Amino acid sequence: MTETLKLPVLPLADSVVLPGMVVPVRLDEPEIRAAVDAAESGVDARRVIVVPRLDGRYAAVGTIAVLEQVGRLPSGERAAVVRGEGRAQIGSGVTGPGAALWVEATPIADPPVTGRALELAKEYKALVVGILQQRGAWQVIDSVQQTTDPGALADLAGWASWLDTEQKSELLAEVDVTKRLEKLLEWTKAHVAEQEVSEKIAADVREGMEKTQREFLLRQQLAAIRKELGDEAGDSGGADDYRTRVESADLPEHVRKAALAEVGKLERASDQSPESGWIRTWLDTVLDIPWNTRTDDSDDLAGARAILDADHAGLDDVKERLIEFLAVRSRRERKGMEKVGGRGSGAVLSLVGPPGVGKTSLGESVARALGRKFVRVALGGVRDEAEIRGHRRTYVGALPGRIVRAIREAGAMNPVVLLDEIDKVGSDFRGDPTAALLEVLDPAQNHTFRDHYLEVDLDLSDVLFLATANAYDTIPGPLLDRMEVVTLDGYTEAEKVAIARDHLLPRQVEKAGLDPSDVDFSDVALGMIAAEYTREAGVRQLERGLAKVLRKVAVSLDSGTEAPVHVDADALVTYLGRPKFTPESAERTSVPGVATGLAVTGAGGDVLFIEATAMDGDPGLTLTGQLGDVMKESVSIALSYLRSRGLAGDLAAKKLHVHVPAGAVPKDGPSAGITMTTALASLASGRPVKSSVGMTGEVTLQGKVLPIGGVKQKLLAAHRAGLTDVIIPKRNEPDLDDLPESVRGELRIHPVADVADVLDLALEPVAVSAAA
Known part of the structure; x- marks a missing residue:
């Protein structure tokens, strides 16, 4: 005991x-x-x-x-x-x-020593000896080597500097020698691993410092050598300057790494090497790009809407889309959510409409409303793919693409970039620029856009792209699919008068050197210029008409006329001559065989007259007016339909000639189908087409009327031309929601599904025809 x-x-x-x-x-x-x-x-x-x-x-x-x-x-x-x-x-x-x-x-007392304890003691002794050898504690090593008892060896850990007080207290309380050695092994191995990591980090830091010091020494020696050779203004100073600029610039990590690699090449390049010049140009371009600079978006929705309304009348669709864009971003910011960025966050709007409706100027208004920088990139006539993606640096005179240049010009990574006239981009042996735009305008890809010149990823996901075009037809389908299309279909006469009064007239008064009190325009005069002196979807010709009047007013005032000069309907004949556009539908359709159709061109909606006549001779069909294949097929379909229904009369035995005036203008598309059918039916029956009726729609062999595009533009054109009744396909009824109320109230719109209904509505009654 x-x-x-x-x-x-x-x-x-x-x-x-x-x-x-x-x-x-x-x-x-x-x-x-x-x-x-x-x-x-x-x-x-x-x-x-x-x-x-x-x-x-x-x-x-x-x-x-x-x-x-x-x-x-x-x-x-x-x-x-x-x-x-x-x-x-x-x-x-x-x-x-x-x-x-x-x-x-x-x-x-220590318990009897077991074989397990002896094995652990041997392993622990080897581990401790290794640590002591690194520290050079040779006398302690001898003491450890001479200790053979496992318990005594374990108790030597009381001198170990890598064990804390709690661990040593735990060793003291542990009676079992085997468990004591197991704990010591675990703690000592952890210490060795930690020491290895620390030593590796220290070695890396030491090596890096030595390399930096060596490079600094070599650069100083190189500078001294160049100074002795009289080449003090050589590349060395420039390379050092670029290294300093890169290291102090606010660059993303992947860009910094690429830039430092180029600085290293510049330091190694010889004075005579042309590569040094290319590298300097590349570094200047990279350093000029605002990689981490962004402007703050305005969160004042009412103020943004006021700016858009003040700059442009109408255009509600695009205004609503931009207000939605602002509302979402401000709502996320109020909730403390991170800003939308990266994959799928880009906004790309495509404004498609006729010339002069304000697509280009809308971009500046959008930038002001958002509080962003604005850059315009003109794409009309661009044929080289490198204009978008940049040139490879291997080419002499290589430059970054227009997108990178736009970002650099804006000075921020989230500007409004207007890609103007995207439908005018061409393609040839140098590539297809529209294909290069696929990545730029794809919200799922443009967060890692790679320019061929830069060869580093550029994040375009914060850029608001606005693309403008006059027509869908020439924009490739894949590119169109990547954009949110907003259609601008032109202005009504009332809207044109408001735009002229609020925007165009003040601007032209200033350009003419006049004061607002020098001239007084009546609304009737503005309406006449819009309706009778110009006929367009936009307001560009209207502005030219105002400029012409104001120039003559300036001459009149300098000739002694007292201000203000009143410009009314009677004065317009003096200033602009007689009206150039008067309703002609009644005159053109006064004889059988002529029908008024509606079409969409690059300049907006327009009326289109289809003329048909029959003469004696060999049966046949002649088509004139630069018609495309689809339009020629529509004539054949119309004729086949009338013959199958017994409405062709004696046309089958005569030589037919179908002509579409304005023969110098190419025309194509299926939407003139019911117009051609009506013209041929009028010719066969001798019943003229009503002068107040315009129509559009595709026809089938069974007499069905199929839907077409551009309904709003065509109805606006019908309104400008003085038509009161318009026939459209039944399936185009939803498009009427986009039509202004003022126009809808002045037009009688007849949706139809069958050609028989078209003929009943369009042709004069038989009694009227017989009386005539």
């Missing part, structure tokens, strides 16, 4: 003494001094029990230690040297002499 000892407690804060350790202890605390005094009194062979005190609490296991010596340190402080002998379990407190704390201590 193990003997219980009565020993004074020597507490150590944040320190652990393991068996076999000889350590000095400062007598700087009353409890320590009392324990040393009690041991010196000779009780129990100068022994104490050293107990770790962690976080103010005594451990349950301590170390029985012998007080070897008491003296003073060189600093004058008293200290005692204690030698640990073995572990002891601390029991209850007892009374004893002096002021020390006395407890009962039961010695703990």
Whole structure:
């Protein structure tokens, strides 16, 4: 049975003494001094029990230690040297002499050594020796090598600097030698791994510093050599300057890496090499791009709408789309959500409509409403794919593409970029620019747009692209599919008068050098210029008409006429001559065989007269007027339909001639089908077509009327031409929702599904025809 000892407690804060350790202890605390005094009194062979005190609490296991010596340190402080002998379990407190704390201590003997403990001891010894060899502690290595007892070897860990106090306290409390060695192995291996990582990092840092210092020294030597050679203005200073500019610039990491690689090439390039010039140009381009500069979008929806309304009348569809764009971004920002960016976040709008409706000027208004920079990229006539994507740097005179140049010109990564006249882009042996635009205008791809000149990814997802075009036909389908199409179909006469009064007239008054008080335009005069002197979907010719009048007013004022000069309907004949456009439908359709159709051209909607006549001779069909294949087929379909229904009369036995005036203008498309059918039916029956009726729609052999496109533009053209009745396909009724109320109220629109209904509506009654 193990003997219980009565020993004074020597507490150590944040320190652990393991068996076999000889350590000095400062007598700087009353409890320590009392324990040393009690041991010196000779009780129990100068022994104490050293107990770790962690976080103010005594451990349950301590170390029985012998007080070897008491003296003073060189600093004058008293200290005692204690030698640990073995572990002891601390029991209850007892009374004893002096002021020390006395407890009962039961010695703990190490269990018998097992084979597992010997294996662990061998592995641990090799690990410790390796650590000590790196530190050069050869005397300690000898002491470790001479220790054969596994328990004693484990207790040597009390000297290990890589173990903390809690770990050493845990070792002291562990009686089983095997478990003690397992814990030591785990902690020591973790320390070795940590040391290896730290050493590798230190080595990398040291190597990097040495490389930087070496490069700096070599550059200084190169500069000195060039100075001696009289080439002080050589490439070295420039390369250093570029390196400084790149390192201080706010560049994305992948761009910075590419730029530093080019700076390295520049530093190695010789003075005579043309590559140094190319690299400088490339670096200047990269440094000029505002990689991380963005303007803040306006979140004032009412203010944005006011700007759009003040700059342009009408165009509600595109205004609504832009207000929606602003509303979504401001709502996300108010909710603390990150700004929309990256894949699928780009906004690409395509404004398609006739000339003069304000597509190009709308881009500047959009930029002002959003609070963004504005850049216009003219694409009309561009034939080289490199104009969009840039040239490879291997070519002499290589430049980045127009998209990169636009971003650089804007000075921000989120401008409004107007791609003007996208339908006028051509293609030849140099490539197809519209194909290069596929990536630019695809919201799912343009966050990683790669210009051939830059060869680094450029994020275009924050750019608001506006593309303008006059017609869909020449825009490739895949490109059109990547854009949100907003159709601008032209203005009504009332809208033109409002635009002229609020926008065009003040601008032209200023250009003519006049004051607003010098001239007074009546609304009737403005309406006449829009309706009788110009006939267009937009307002460009209207503005030219106003400019012409104001120039003559300026001459009149300089000739002595008193201001203000009144411009009314009667005065227009003096200034502009007689009206150029008067209703002609009644005159053209006064004879059988002529019908009024409606068409869409690149300039907007227009009326189209179809003329048919029959003459004696060999049966046949002649078509004139530069008709395309589809339009020629429509004539054959119309004739076949009338013959199958017995409505062709004696046309089958005669020679037919169908002509579409304005023969110098190519025409094609299926929408004149019912117009041709009506013209041939009028010729066969002798019943003229009503002069107030215009029509559009595709016809089939069964007499069905199929839907067509451009309904709004055609109805606006009918309104401008003075027609009051318009026949459209039944399936185009939903398109009427886009028609202004003012126009819809002045037109009688007849949706039809069968050609028989067209003929009933369009042809004059038989009685009227006979009376005529």
